[in-house]
Amino acid sequence: MNVFSLTVADVLTKELFTNAKLIAGVNGQQNIIKWVHIVENMDATKLLKGNELILTTGIHLKNNVDSFKQFIDQLIASKAAGLCIELGSSIQNIPDTIQQLATEYQFPLIIFHEEVAFVEITQELHSILINQQYGMVKNLEEYAQQINKYTLTANNYEQILMHLYKHLGLQVIFTFNGQKPIFIPNIHQDKYEMMQQQSKIEYKENHLIHCDVNILNQRYGEVCLFSPLRVINEYDVLILDRTVIALSQYLLRDLYIEEKKGLEDREILDKWLNGVPNTEELTHFMQEHHAITTSHHWIVMIHQIQKSKNSDLTYYKLFARNVFENFGFYPFIIEINHQVIFILANLRERETYKYRIEQAFEQIHDHNKKYAKLKISLAVGKYVTNLHDVKNSYTSAKDTLQIRWKSQDISYFYEDLHLHHLIFQLQKNPAIMEMVAEYINPLIEYDQKHNSNLVETLKVYLQTNGLKKETSERLFIVRQTLYHRLEKIEQLLGHDFMKPEKRLALELMLVATEWSYAP
Secondary structure (H helix, E strand, O other), X not given: OOOOOEEHHHHOOOHHHOOEEEXXXXXXXXXXXXXXXXXXXXXXXXXXXXXXXXXXXXXXXXXXXXXXXXXXXHHHHOOOOEEEEEOOOOOOOOOHHHHHHHHHOOOOEEEEOOOOOHHHHHHHHHHHHHHHHHHHHHHHHHHHHHHHHHHHHOOOHHHHHHHHHHHHOOEEEEEEOOOOOEEEOOOOHHHHHHHHHHHHHOOOHHHEEEEEEEEOOEEEEEEEEEOOOOOOOXXXXXXXXXXXXXXXXXXXXXXXXXXXXXXXXXXXXXXXXXXXXXXXXXXXXXXXXXXXXXOOOEEEEEEEEEOOOOOOOHHHHHHHHHHHHHOOEEEEEEEEOOEEEEEEEEOOOHHHHHHHHHHHXXXXXXXXXXXXXXXXXXXXXXXXXXXXXXXXXXXXXXXXXXXXXXXXXXXXXXXXXXXXXXXXXXXXXXXXXXXXHHHHHHHHHHHHHHOOOHHHHHHHHHHOOOOHHHHHHHHOOOHHHHHHHHHHHHHHHOOOOOOHHHHHHHHHHHHHHHOOOOO
């Protein structure tokens, strides 16, 4: 008998079951019993929760094979552990069809040829179950303390998994971040796949269980227990859960230390962003630190973060790293002042990279809103296909960040802001801005002097392609007022201001005047 579970096979060894006989459902002997019920009517099955051993005299089944079959079907559907029937005045034998049904569904059917005291059976089995529960709780507490102490001295996570294996004696399989499974005790991959197939064909689902390893609310992997010889019980599940919690804490600490050590990579990443290192230097860096990266497509993303002086962004970077990896990017991360800069290697198709970045940042934003509550401004640079062009992506990301300083409502992708970037570059050139001022200033000065709206009128007039009716409606003025304003604009700019080349220049200059990206 398993220390913390009671099976049908265990019950059959008890003295009270000396005269009992298992007549059907032999393959269900490992079914776990969690409680014992006496049932003498059909309606009682509605109250079952699963894993009950049912005792009955069958008085409600007397001379009615259809009711008997319906009763067995209900017990199987309720996931009862088995059925014990006392043969006597109510039932003298079990029909073959009922035995076949029980065997088909691996549902143990036990008969007593003599009268038995059901109350004594329930008392004994309930006493065993209660003592098992008490012992299980005590053992779980001791194990939890042991495994928590063990994580402080373990040199690697395999030692923690080995501790789990030694405690339960079950096959342990650990998959971490999409890497090849680790087996304890060690077995070959082909044998594991064969075990998986066997578990689907020969065993029920309770011979194989999974538990996700979550770090900062993100799934990093899973630990599985495989038990070909016995059913996995509640104690196994609880021990696995406590082990995975301890494993998650160990991995979080390990990742935190690794992220801190990443500061040593700062110099090479800083050079990369500024276009200094050569190809050989970068290739060596990736092979040494991030060998899985084979992408030649890159995007630089900047997270501008408002934080207190002593805030630590390590956990933020850990969480973001895992999110981006889940969406098909490999991130190189560097923190500069109040900015976390991601050099993202795109490992999937180019066509979906924007959508994947949006989905990734949505997860990061939701997590930050719930836990860290950092104020983040985001910018994504241009998509480049050469290592040495990462500098260009970084520069365009910085420009995008400055453009979004005025309006967070516009897109954070460089590729969506071409006109904004064009104006931004114009504003960097004093000579061009002086030219803009010379051409547009007469209107601006007139508006300031006479408290009029010539600049706004011109802008709307150009937007409507010179349609006077639509312009007057959008400006909420009568047609005569519009004519007067247009006449004044002609006097200040010249009567040919609607010619294509002058109109294009005017539209560009109006936008350059309206949009100011200086922080």
